[in-house]
Amino acid sequence: MIRPHGGTLIDCTVTAAARAEVERLADEAPRLPVDRFTAMDALNIAIGAYSPLRGFMAEADYLSVIRQSALAAGSTWTVPVLLHVPAGMATKLRPDGRLTLVDSEAQPFALVQVESVFEVAKREYAKLVFGTADQSHPGVDRLTSLPSTCVGGALTLLREPELENRQYFIRPSETRKLFAEREWKSVAAFHTRNVPDRAHEYLQKLALESADGLFVHPIVGWKKAGDFSQRAQFETYEALFEHYYPRDRVLLGGFYCQVRYAGPREAVFHAIVRQNFGCSHIIIGRDHAGVGRFYGVYDAHRAFDAVSDLEIVPLRFAGPFYCRRCGGIVTDRTCPHGGDDVSEISGTLVRKHVVNREAVPEYLLRPEVFDVLERLATEEAFVR
Ligand SMILES: [Zn+2]
CATH class of the missing domain: 3.40.50.620 (HUPs)
Structure with missing residues (x-):
């Protein structure tokens, strides 16, 4: 059968052996409520749909993706997969800290190991990824509404977010x-x-x-x-x-x-x-x-x-x-x-x-x- 992109099917769901420890860490870390889009990206990373990604993109990967259509390590990758955070939240994070993602019911569902906190230049993002900065483009429009601060780092999925059907x-x-x-x-x-x-x-x-x-x-x-x-x-x-x-x-x-x-x-x-x-x-x-x-x-x-x-x-x-x-x-x-x-x-x-x-x-x-x-x-x- 065809190999996953990068050679290995990534699995970032928490193991039974690690669950108690990851839940304890998730309890202690600052909490970030995320929308359904971000929750779905976290889920796709965790189940290996986005292999070889193991988490939300750090700055080096983000810049390499928008400018060269490849991850920093070289594999082809064409769209940013980012965790946008409010500017106020970013000041609470240390580069080696952790962040807990919570769903719309305030339930923690994933833990992010913070590796990179960075600012996204939205105009460059829009021009390179969507080919336009025109506000009538729905992708550009959504990007404009998001905070420009992003957090990158490996994630561990604690449970599946709510899914329709x-x-x-x-x-x-x-x-x-x-x-x-x-x-x-x-x-x-x-x-x-x-x-x-x-x-x-x-x-x-x-x-x-x-x-x-x-x-x-x-x-x-x-x-x-x-x-x-x-x-x-x-x-x-x-x-x-x-x-x-x-x-x-x-x-x-x-x-x-x-x-x-x-x-x-x-x-x-x-x-x-x-x-x-x-x-x-x-x-x-x-x-x-x-x-x-x-x-x-x-x-x-x-x-x-x-x-x-x-x-x-x-x-x-x-x-x-x-x-x-x-x-x-x-x-x-x-x-x-x-x-x-x-x-x-x-x-x-x-x-x-x-x-x-x-x-x-x-x-x-x-x-x-x-x-x-x-x-x-x-x-x-x-x-x-
Ligand atoms: Zn004909």
Whole structure:
């Protein structure tokens, strides 16, 4: 099976033998309440989804990542994974001290060994990571709202933070075991923040023609208002799998993580994470992880050209559309037609139909998927 990025699957969950001591240290350390985004990052570090990271980034890694798209030790890494702390908190911390992360119920869930306290220049961060400092970019907007002081250091997870639809939470160690049990030698990962339309289905089945298995791993953390809800994502995929996929060749799990909207850089990050989950391939579609018109439609494909130390293979697929003349879903690599013969397939179009409760053409969405969205009703299908 494919090796984790950096060679070792990281596990920072507390061991039974160390629990009493770590809990005592967590009781004594200053407490930092964190939002769900940060809690999800802590969880992903702990379960090895972000291997080789063992904690939130120290300054050397942060600067190397934004400027060179690599960790200070050299492995490719493209997006910052930071623990932002209020300036007042930073003055209480010693470089060799500890910090306890607490969730929204004030329950401690992780202990950070403080190795680095530093300031982030937000403009440089935004320009290098998002390619823009434009405030209308949702990633830039979120960055602006965060404190500029950060703490880096190894973490130990004491317990899992609260997760919605917990039954879909799956660890890299578990997917690796499942893939082995199912004798999947090659596994294609599909990352999405949408419900499945026919273009997604086309790409997934294209990958399944050569891969042994398909791992659909929708990102289900924080998203901008108007995006599809977590429940809508899981329930539509269950309906799609039930009616249109061989059940023994697909797996559905939630990637509990915030959407960063970092386009090409985030595409590479998504690939690293899926390699850690044991996938040999990842589907990279049109404008992967993009938002608005901030990135070129195939920038995410090109982002992999500069990467040489990833073992996972990006499947750079063109954006499918529906062609009446060809009588099916096609791409501009397989169909010569245009104009009135072809119809776009996009999440934006699907959303519009669902919001307006209009009948959706079958070339856009499977009726069983639309039924789920209708049943959930507009207010539950979308993030508000
Ligand atoms: Zn055609």
